[in-house]
Amino acid sequence: MPAFLTLVGVKQAKKGAKFVHIGPTELCKVCEFYKVCIGNLEPKRIYEIVEVRSIEHPCKIHEDGVCVVEVDYPNIQAALETKQAIAGVTITYLPIKCDFYDCPHIDICRPSGLFEGDKCIVEEVSEKIDECKAGKVLRVVTLKIAQQ
Structure with a gap:
């Protein structure tokens, strides 16, 4: 963009x-x-x-x-469910649904500046989040907001 x-x-x-x-x-x-x-x-x-x-x-x-x-728009690190974490694809961003507000991953599961419904390109897929309190299989990704 x-x-x-x-x-x-x-x-x-x-x-x-x-x-x-x-x-x-x-x-x-x-x-x-x-x-x-x-x-x-x-x-x-x-x-x-x-x-x-x-x-x-x-x-x-x-x-x-x-x-x-x-x-x-800068690149933003976020957590995605593994099935969405594919480099190069465009997704509609949905924040991770979770009620564990004391989780150490809350900032990456609900990053600032990224809103539900944003069209994003998965720029890079990084490490797996091993200890998801909600039991989800998550990956850390780098997202680029597509043109709004």
């Missing part, structure tokens, strides 16, 4: 930096740059800066202004 443009604070505009979009403030909603800055980002989604451009704009939220950046 090709990267897309947005604006981030000048101090945060570093290639490779990741951020979670938390949503607009009231000041954002009346800003002339709203559509390019906030309008194309999804709340609670993780983004990675892949390129920083030299264009800057003033901002009422960021003291030093904002910078134009290209962002993309």
Whole structure:
């Protein structure tokens, strides 16, 4: 998927930096740059800066202004049931259903920035999760969110 443009604070505009979009403030909603800055980002989604451009704009939220950046969805490690864990396939992501919130694998079974129904490409299949408290046969995979 090709990267897309947005604006981030000048101090945060570093290639490779990741951020979670938390949503607009009231000041954002009346800003002339709203559509390019906030309008194309999804709340609670993780983004990675892949390129920083030299264009800057003033901002009422960021003291030093904002910078134009290209962002993309980063690869996310997650757990999948073994039957879905096939490198190269596109899946519809479903988080692992489990009631064991004290499980050491909870962060990989329900990773941040990935939502039920996301179309994802399984980039890589890694180790098996040996001690699933719910008794599931799981693998650690690297997922790339396909174009939304």
